[in-house]
Amino acid sequence: DIQVTQSPSSLSASVGDRVTISCRTSENIADSLNWFHQKPGTAPRLLIFSASKLQSGVPSRFTGSGSVTDFSLTINSLQPEDVGTYFCHQSYTTPGAFGRGTRVEI
């Protein structure tokens, strides 16, 4: 099975900061990597699909990059509503696999 390693597990930043979260997969997954944001008590929300494509309605301060095995999600100018947990998900295979999450605090 393809393993997904996400880092860091948590981070604290200030409003307006640039924040970067990384995911690394154990095998080549091309661009089959998605990013989700989850606030406590709510379902995850898709932010980025296919590594770099911004989902409709998601603010442009979120950008995804990477391919093959190394991927990153960048939040440019962190906002208070961006707190919560971010997950990456490899969908090169079924089943896929999620990263363990990055908790973002202000």
Add this chain to the structure above:
Amino acid sequence: QVQLMQSGAEVKKPGASVKLSCKASGYTLTGYTFRDDYFHWLRQAPGQDFEWMGVISPGGGATTYAKALQGRLMVTSETSTSTVYMELYNLKYEDTAIYYCALANPYYTNYWFDPWGQGTLVTVSS
């Protein structure tokens, strides 16, 4: 925009079964149909990673299940009501989790979950 509405919280005893529903609405606005998409079930136990459980293609009824749940899981769909069901048998304490249904594009590679249902808490307790 398609929305997914899940059934309410459940409390079950070990060894019992649970059946959750996930109703899709809003298809008339997208041009796609319920039969075109794939519906996945995932769960998130307290303090644990997301676990993928299974997927169904309502168009043909084809299903794929996680190896760890084969024999205990059944996913079905009812096209007349645009509803997908997940039934888990022989419940164990470790099945306590929030269960999500999620819509995905109809592929087994490079797919993405959007939207998700609101989640259903299943508690297994004696």
